[in-house]
Amino acid sequence: MSSDFRAPKGVPEYFPPVSAGFLYVRDALAAPAQRSGYGYIELPVFEETALFERGVGESSDVVSKEMYTFTDRGDRSITLRPEGTAGVMRAVVEHGLHRGPLPVKLWYAGAFFRAERPQRGRYRQLQQVGLEAIGSTAPALDAEVIALANEGFASLGLRSYELQLTSLGCAQCRPIYRELLRAFLLTCDLDEATRLRAGLNPLRVLDDKREAVQRQLVTAPLPVDHLCADCTEHFASVCSTLDLLNVTWVANPRLVRGLDYYTRTAFEFTHRGLGAQSGIGGGGRYDGLMASLGGSDLSGIGFGLGVDRTLLAVEAEGINLPIAPTIDVVGIATSVLSQDALILIIQRLRHLGVRADIAYDSRSLKAGLKTANRLGARWAMILGDDELAEGLVAIKDLRTGEQVHHSNDAIERWAPSLQWRAQSS
């Protein structure tokens, strides 16, 4: 409170015990990809500004007003990545990753940055788990990607979320529809900012939350009603495959993603109970993106899942994640002599997979036990001159109060009994 420094505005920080939940959620969201043929890709957190301008689209809010952009010492314009897809595509093209079997399947996790006004669930530094499958237009791949996101959420025990799905059309049918919508929007009574958006990117007006706007849009033409034959068939196939995979979804013909590159399949996972920021993940197909970045004309599909928001969703549903305790045993030495022996035994235990710590600064056995208890240990291991003389250690079960002695040269035999396994909720 009275320290000289504070964390930058809008940046969430996680520390024990909440940070364990953060790691658990992040890993759970990434797990489905890792067993489905996706390889890990580690990318720079900053890129040339132009990559995002061209990839994400200059008319998107993300690029036009939410990027952390600065000039580096070589006078280059650099931007902290606001999303993951553009960077993945750049890396695929740059390193020729698409010259192997297609589709190229990659997953990533890390921090992204958007210079927005922070609020609940909306941060300037956000954590995302994402994946991309590049080089195939197969609708079954769209379904796989969506199903993997769904599995991630479901594996956490989340229930009150919803998958919304639509198709935005392709390079053939979208431009025609776009003009149709633009013409329709000209007949509406809109404020200046919205009118401007209608001119630049009319699709974006469709999911405006304001009722005054939505009221005028009830008769607006919708993308799904103006798909070409190919897109219609593709979308129908995606839907039926999702049904086959038993993934529940609802059609939202007004769903529009915030990034300009999406074509055909677009989806979003929303959760009630996060406040105003309901999106916990989303993605879609981006068939023209790679070509627009100067690479081959390969299509792709992917998603980004918000780790911060998913953690909020888990909390909102009151889910107890099966998180293992941070330690099983705390060792207490009651004399200077026994201290060295204790350090060695603790090290052995750690190597055998027991989570073990030492009550370093406890001035008495009493204080040591108190420390062990407060650290959440299930057992205390006591080593004093008496035990040392007989080659023993005393193991006290802090829950029952029972105490037994073990020989300290048969550690392998009793170490397994000190592992407290996490229980699922």
Next chain:
RNA sequence: GUGGGUGUAGCUCAGCCGGUAGAGCGCUGCGUUGUGGUCGCAGAUGUCGCGGGUUCAAGUCCCGUCACUCACCCCA
């Protein structure tokens, strides 16, 4: 960028119509000599966000400012 709410102990918060600051939890110690968690007793801790104004007197009223927060816009 726009609007609302809130700033008091480490945390959650109380403090009425102004009278020089409190609770619970947590923390430290004691109650056993080598036995914690329960219980009992004792104790420590605050620029009452910051600056100004009104007043004999301001945590309390007024103005400004900063921070946090929720919401709009937008998004994960």
